[in-house]
Amino acid sequence: MTTRVLLCQRDELTPGSLKKVPNAEVGDICVYNLEGQYYATADLCTHATASLAEGDLEDGLITCPVHWGQFDVRTGEAVTFPCEKHLRTYQIIVTDKEVFADVAKEAEEALAADLA
Amino acid sequence: MDNNLIKLKPIEASPALPNLDKLCDMEAGRMSGKIFWDGDIYEQELEKIFARCWLFVAHESQIPKAGDYIATTMGEDEVLVVRQKDASIKVLINACPHRGNKVCFAEAGNARGFICNYHGWAFGTDGALRGMHESGVYEDSAFDKSQHGLREARVDSYKGLVFATFAADAPSLAEYLGPMAWYLDVILDNDEGGTEFAGGCIRSTIECNWKIAAENFVGDILHAGWTHDSAARAMLGGAVAQVSDFPESWSVNWNGHGYEFARDLVGNAAVLGESAINKYLHLQAPKAAERLGEFRSRMLGAVSSFTLFPNFSFLPGQNTMRVWQPRGPNKIELYTWVIVNKNAPQDVKDKWRRGAMMTFSPTGVFEMDDGENWEYCTKTSRGKVTRYQDLYVGLGMNTRLADTDLPGNVFKGQLNEANSRAFYQYWKDLLKAPSWADVPDRNGQLR
Secondary structure, three states, rough: OEEEEEEEEOOOOOOHHHEEEEOOOOOOOEEEEOOOOOEEEEOOOOOOOOHHHHHHEEEEEOOOOOOOOOOEEOOOOOOOOOOOOOOOOOEEEEEEOOOEEEEOOOOOOHHOOOOO | HHHHHHHOOOOOOOOOOOOOHHHHHHHOOEEEHHHHOOHHHHHHHHHHHHHOOOOOEEHHHHHOOOEEEEEEEEOOOEEEEEEEOOEEEEEEEEEOEEEEOOOOOOEEEOOOEEOOOOOOOOOOOOOOOEOOOOHHHHHHHHOOOOOOOOOOEEEEOOOOOEEEOOOOOOOHHHHHOOOHHHHHHHHHOOOOEEEEEEEEEEEOOOOOOOOHHHHHHHHHHHHHHHOOOOHHHHHOOOOOOOOHHOOOEEEEOOOOEEEEEEEOOOHHHHHHOHHHHHHHHEEEEEEEHHHHHHOOOOOOOOEEEEEEEOOEEEOOOOOOOEEEEOOOOOOOOEEEEEEOOOOOHHHHHHHHHHHHHHHOOOOOOOHHHHHHHHHHHHHHHHHOOOHHEEOOOOOOOOOOOOOOOOOOEEEEOOOOOHHHHHHHHHHHHHHHHHOOHOOOOOOOOOO
16 A cells, blocks of 8 residues: 555645645645645644644744644644644655655654654 | 625614603704713614714724734724734624633734633634634534634725724715715825824723713814813913904714814814924925815814714824723723824824823823813713703804805804704614614705
């Protein structure tokens, strides 16, 4: 079974925008375009039930729409209360036309940050 | 516009009180103090005036950025005026649609949203319900978040002033203001940069009926030469201008709004005792003439005042804008701001802010003069007999000017109660009308 999940077309998201991608296996995924660089995390906030795709993306931080906690979308780090538990990230694979997540792997940045 | 759009349930109109013509007869120029004291009348006012009319809620300069908000009230309904991400403005009822708790306790600020302290219902700045504590359990009750956001009022603005109404059937703001907008431009549009509020909101209470204060500004310069004489001597070193000496002055009204004015340019401003303000007005007048014509350029800081029905008032010259917030039949909460031209020099803005505080604010000498009079105008009506006796509102009866180019219902002279009569007539018409469609148009017929 492949762990590769299609997120969007390469030209689908403009820089600074984001999108929720439904996924029944690992839970919904949120994909972000940060100035041309793609990132993906779990869409469900780690604090309470909320879709991060409905939040505001500014300076690499996603602000949860419900209680305004924040995560760094590159590393998944919970940076603003009431979010304390880090967010699951997914490794991005970009092909000619499409953007995928490998749901078996964390993002490189998350591994480097070593948040565990 | 229907009520679904603003998510408000319409109020079923209460039957009109039976004795209003006895208590308020503007054809005869008389009324009774009962209208300043009676609890039943007050409840009708909340419903038929404050829940219906366009009410001033903010100046756009108070909330420049997305998420900026101020808290105010429309009648006794608490609302939040919030700048949206698309730069539009929403007015949201500051009460959670779950158990009614207040969702924002600050008077002003910037927020990403509002979260209720009780059960954690969380709303975006657009009022949409975004989530709740234990949100999963709501799903079993077929809960539809889109139906449970903060309730919205209708919003519109005129040259920086933001107004809102709860009434789906209210006329447009432009229709409501009518030709009074032409006079408002004296303040709002005398400079290309527009206006802003200087400093914050000064809040105070006066134990008077809201109509007495609103009526004072709608057309009562008569009191100033007497009530404020001593304060004027203290502030100015001289008496208030003798208004009856002015070669010409006017009272104009429309839909219960009223503006009384002379064209002496600096008469009101002079009581601030700041030569820099007088100088600014003299320098500004020619620029204003280019925008508004010579006639209105002489009104900038002149002896004048106005009220937009029901409770939003302004003094040109002192540049104080205020809302007489009703808090029961015999109490108001007074919200006061200072308005200045955005392009005015900072020291002139500061002098206006300070000047307004020295004159019309809880620390102001003129406000103290007025407050005492208004409190006793209200409190004498607690006497059961006194409250039914006639109060005279007949000054200037039959002084309407037919041969004038000025917009609105125009009357001769400022020392004239024509605007007061128009104000109380509109008040009575609204209390009698089951809906907006039933409010008679008396423009052109008033005496």
